[in-house]
Amino acid sequence: MTNTLGIRMNSFSENFSTETEQDATSILTELDKGLRSTKIGEQCEAIVRFPKIFEKYPFPILINSSFLKLAEFFRVGSNLLRLWVLRVCQQSEKHTDKIINVDEFVRRVFMVIHSNDPIARALTLRTLGAVAGVIPEKQQVHHAIRRALDSHDIVEIEAAIDASVLFAAQSKSFAISMCSKVASMIESLQTPIKMKLQLIPVLKHMHHDANTAALVKSLCRNLLPKYPSEDFVVVILNSLTQLSCATLVDIPDQVTLLLTYLKDPRKGVRYSILHSMRLLALKGAHLWPKGALQTLLTKAMHCNDMGDEQSLVLNVVLTLTECPVSCNQLLNDEQNIVLELCTSCLVLEHHAATSKALGILTKLVTYCYTERIPPTISYVDQIDLHIESLIYVSMVDVKLEKELKNYLKCGVTLSQYNQDFRHRFLDIVGCLLTDNFVYPSKHLTLLCETLGALGSQYMKQIIDTSFALPTDSNAMEVDDEDDVFRPTSAFHEMLPKLLKKLDAIANTTTISDDQVPIVETLSAVCLQSMLGTFLPVKVLHTFDRVLKATNYWTQYRIARSASRYGHHYLASTIYERLSSNVSLEKLHFFLSGLSQISKAECILNYGCEFETIDEYYKQTSSRDGATKKLQSTLTLAERLERSVSLYWKALATLKASSSTNHPLTFQTEFVRLRGQFLEAMFNLVIIKNTQSITPPPIIAQTLAQNSRDYLQKFGHVTNQLRKAVKILKTCEDSYLKLYKFAFDADPSTLEFLEINQHACAILSYSVETICFVSPSEPPNTPSDGSYPETKFLLAACRKIQNELTKHLPSEQSNQKTITNRHTELILNQLEVLMQMPICMPRFFFQVLQNTSIKLSISPQPRIAGDPVIVQPGSSLVVKVEGVIQHHGKTPSLYRSVDSVQLTLTSQLISPKTTDFKMASDTITLTQTVKPHRDFLTGNFMIALNNIQPAGPAGQFNTVSGGQWQLTLEACVIDGDSVVWNTGPKSQLLVRVPEDTSKQMNTVPIRRF
The missing domain is CATH 2.60.40.2550 (Immunoglobulin-like)
Structure with a gap:
């Protein structure tokens, strides 16, 4: 079990291994020994290891010396060794431009072109083609390729054609000089049909100037009526499409040509044309000629194959809807062909076409909401009418996983803009998830992820409309009813059913591997939905049963979700339990540090020692359960003092879990900044407490007049508040530095750091307003958070700012005072921030990039x-x-x-x-x-x-x-x-x- 935890953490780039890597010199020495071996197997093994060395140590000196060695082996070795050198060149194409001695490399390889063995000459041509990016204008190579095209050996000719394709893509002069040669070979009656099919793709790279591109385009169009077979039509049209994508100006003509050949009775030709049209839609949807989209829709309406071919047509239309110009054309169509087409597809049994049709309607409705255009009611009605039946049908078929994912994605996208649809879609997903019918595990996992996306939307709406912290910060009421807590939205009304679903899974004898993702995702959804709320005892009991039935890695993931959504009591108990069940010392320190962080946040949020909190939950879990309320026993200063102490312990513990290869720089810096910010808050509390016992000295008025600083007459408190401003500004700058360091962080983490920086700025501004005659400008409020946890923290910052403007009216510079009312306001702002459970950012646990x-x-x-x-x-x-x-x-x-x-x-x-x-x-x-x-x-x-x-x-x-x-x-x-x-x-x-x-x-x- 402990090994599983270690392996899982490696997948997030948190490998705690202490093995030292070999340097490039020692590895090259080993490979050189293999190359010098007398056994051909060891030589081949040494050669095939070079691409990995290039990826790990891509320095020019190393790559240059390695390629020169390989070129020498290519010159003197057998055809088997030459084949493996060719594979190295093909796999290391992006490193070939680091070859310093290019001429020497080419000279050694090119010497084999004079061999009497056609296989050796063919391998030489393919090797030269693999390095065409660094020798695009080597005339001797161009000449060798042209000469090889006239060879009588089919292997050498195919190698020359392959090299021609690669050099034509790199060299303008080669493409222009080879245009007439390739054209004459294609039109020649002596050239075999198979070879002509191989030569035509050479033409798609001849786009380096307008004249050559026009000549190739004319040649290909002339070849179409001369070679009407399916293979030739497909190859020619694909080459013309590639050429048009490179030139862009030929896209309208190419679309018209493809629409003409779309009437071809051969299925293979039509399928190839539709793939080409999708490529043109990706490259330049805005360049499509007027009327082409309507023609395509009409073709789809009268399509003979109502399954795969219609799905391909709809895929082209779906790609076109990524462009606003195409969406505008479809919405302004008086005949409304797209609605008729999509409606007819939604009742088909072919789910590939159905998912594309639903995606098109969703794209059009989304475009209307984005551009603030009143959406056509029929579009929304069609989606609402069919999405439930489509999801239900897809849930019972294992083969329809991709289609089910598209249906759910369309529902989540539309739910962002239409609240009425969101409620209905939530009912569909919730009923399926809590149903007793047995569905495939992968489909249930998709439903859980969809429910999480909907829960995020509901939570953001709740925070925007009615943000409120717990009404009694010093006590936590326990509800004896079945409901978790008083529901505030349709999503919260579903939570009891989700908890029962979790409880039912936990009560099974064994949880299978297929059910583990469902448990993890459902737990994250439940924890996210209770963001900003103390977990009731019944919820903790449910999670306790789930934890007993799952493995250590699943427990860690649940604890990670609890930390990310501010439920630190649950997280701390899991971390502490896991820290004693791992074999690696570094993992033990890492989990112990997380446990200490969670305990510190519990003390801040609950207002009492962690041991008291733990004892409270143990009492309420017993049958007697006499305790009904958790009373706060610590003062504000004591809470901050104990939390700061735990944070510094957590910082030392995390440093003990770091290593040279994995220094945990972001994690340790984040913990250090949090501890520094809490110390600044503790300093403000001390200033408030010393204000009453340290009155201004007798000479304070004289000092204020001499220094021309009116606020100096209030004595000690003025200077202490100004020092606190400097400390808070230092915290603000430190968060900015951490933001600039986190290049690989996910957007939610960056947004979280930005709002933490704003929290420091707004608190600093509040103190500065009190202790300075002319404070600086108020900080700019960041844009609305895109995630529930960041929105929650941003709402607290706005509440602090509103408290400042509400209770501290503007005063004249010569009438400013520093009284208990001012410092009491600061303590109220601190209380708001301390009630806010810190949501650990995702980048603290997962490094996805x-x-x-x-x-x-x-x-x-x-x-x-x-x-x-x-x-x-x-x-x-x-x-x-x-x-x-x-x-x-x-x-x-x-x-x-x-x-x-x-x-x-x-x-x-x-x-x-x-x-x-x-x-x-x-x-x-x-x-x-x-x-x-x-x-x-x-x-x-x-x-x-x-x-x-x-x-x-x-x-x-x-x-x-x-x-x-x-x-x-x-x-x-x-x-x-x-x-x-x-x-x-x-x-x-x-x-x-x-x-x-x-x-x-x-x-x-x-x-x-």
């Missing part, structure tokens, strides 16, 4: 730690090479790297001479580089010898040696031009020895 940069700086000292020696009078050239590494299943899931900003800072740390004065001992250089296939390079030149005027007129003093520290920092710039301070940082020591030949020479200046 992991991007890192590995930098290499040259020159490097021979011995690590020694400085690099730079001779006096010369400049230092720093070369930077970097690799952008992507980890995880979906790289660039949220944002991608557009460019990298390199900043080189040189700091003089120990000058040799001290009888001069420098203008600055720091030099900062910045360069922005564009990565090419995840590789970047940059160069800096720094002059470390400074000449500054320090002596009498006409004399200069020169720095004679010194030691410098160079710091290189990388920042990521995404596609929206946002700079992210992701790092890494590298340092290098440079020493300039003292120049003995020129000792601080005095150089006179000749005046004219």
Whole structure:
């Protein structure tokens, strides 16, 4: 069980392994031994390992030397070794542009073209084609390909055709020169039919200039009537489509041509045409000619094949609805063909076409709501009429998982805009989920995810309309009725049924692996729906039974959901239980740190010690259950003091669970900032308490007049509040830095950090309004939160701001006072923030996108730690090479790297001479580089010898040696031009020895 927990955490890039990786040199040494082996099997094994080495260490020097070795093996090896070298070149295509000695590489490979073996010549042509991106204009290679096309060996000709396709895509000159050659071979009667089919795809890359593209287009159109067979028509039309997608200007003509051939009686031709039309819709839907969409819809209405072909037509229309121009055309169609077509498809048994028709109607309705156009009622009615039956039919068929997912996605999308439809759709999903009928587990999981999406919509609406914290923050009422708590929406009325569903699953003898996702998702839905509410005892009892019936990994996921939605008592009990059931020490510290964080938040929210909270729940779980109310026993200062202490313990515990490979930087910084913010709040409480016992001194009025600061007459409290403002502004800046660091964070985490920064800003502004005569401008309120947990926190910030404007009216600068009423207002604002259960961000637990940069700086000292020696009078050239590494299943899931900003800072740390004065001992250089296939390079030149005027007129003093520290920092710039301070940082020591030949020479200046 403990191994399962460790494996699961690895999938989120939180691998706690301490194994050290081999460096590139040692790995290359091992591969070199394999290449030198006398056994051909070991040689082949060494060759096929090169692509993984290139992915892990994609540096030009390593790749260049490796490709040269492979080229030498290609030259002297057998055809089997040449085949594996070809596979390496094909798999490492994105690294071939890092070959430095391109001519030497080509020379070694090209020597095999003169072999008498046609197989060797064919392998040579395919290998040269694989590296066409770095040798696009090699005329000798072009000539070899043209000559191979006239060969009598079919293997060599096919290799030449394959190389022609690759070179035509890269080289304009090759494409233009080969156009007539390929055309003559296609039109020649001596060319076999199979070879003509292979030659036609070469033409799709001949789009480098308008004349060649027009010539190829004319040639292909002339070939269509000459070769009417199905294979030729399909290949020619596909090539024309690819050519049109590259030129864009030919898209209208190509759409017209495809519509003409859509009447072809052959099914294979029609299917291929519809795939081509979808490609044209993706590339340029706004370029389609007028009337083409209506023609396509008419074709779908009279389609002979009411199943697959109609589904393909509807897929093209669905792709076109991504463009506002197409949506506008469909909505303005007087005949309303699209509604008639989709209505007829919704009653079919072919669910592929039905799901596309429902998607089209949903897209059109969504477009109307987005553009604030009154939606056509018939569209919404058709969706409402058929979606229930479609979902019910799909639930019982395992093969309809994809279609069911589309139906549910359409329902969730429409629920965002239509509240009446949302209520009806919720009833459908809820009834299916709580029904006793046995459905496939994957379908039930989809229903649970849909219910979570609907619950998120309901929670956001509730927070927007009637935001309220628990009415009695010092006590938690326990309801003995069946309902969880007083329902505030249709979604909350369903919660008792969901809890019964969870209870029924937990009461089974064993929970199967198929039911685990259902339990996890349902638990998350229930916890999300009770966001901002103390969990009643009956709910905790249900979760207790669920936890006893599940494995450790499922328990951890439930605890993670509890932390994300602010139910920290449940989370802390699970974390503490799990921490004693793991075998790895790092996992134990990680879970212990999470438990300490949850306990700290419990003390803040409940107002008493965690042991008291735990004892309360244990008493109410017994049969006697005499205790009905949990009373707050700690003062505001005590709650903050104990919470801060737990947060600093959690910070130390999390640092103990980090390692070099996985430093948990975001987690530790987030905990540190939370503890720092709570300390700032504790400081404000201390200021309030000392206000009564530290009255202003007698000379306070005189000090205020002398300093011209009117508020100094209130004594000690004024300066303490101003110090608190500085601390809060520091917290605000720290949250901004953490935001800039979290390049890989999901949108909800970034929004959460932004609102936390706003909370610090609004609290700082409140204190500043009290203790400064002229406070700064109020902070700008962030946009409405997109997630329930961020909306909840933002609503609390707005409540704090409203309290400030309501209870603290504006006063004249000479009439301002600092009284108990002002500090009491601050304590009320603190109480609002402390009642707000902190929702741990998703990025704290899950890293769904992991991007890192590995930098290499040259020159490097021979011995690590020694400085690099730079001779006096010369400049230092720093070369930077970097690799952008992507980890995880979906790289660039949220944002991608557009460019990298390199900043080189040189700091003089120990000058040799001290009888001069420098203008600055720091030099900062910045360069922005564009990565090419995840590789970047940059160069800096720094002059470390400074000449500054320090002596009498006409004399200069020169720095004679010194030691410098160079710091290189990388920042990521995404596609929206946002700079992210992701790092890494590298340092290098440079020493300039003292120049003995020129000792601080005095150089006179000749005046004219």
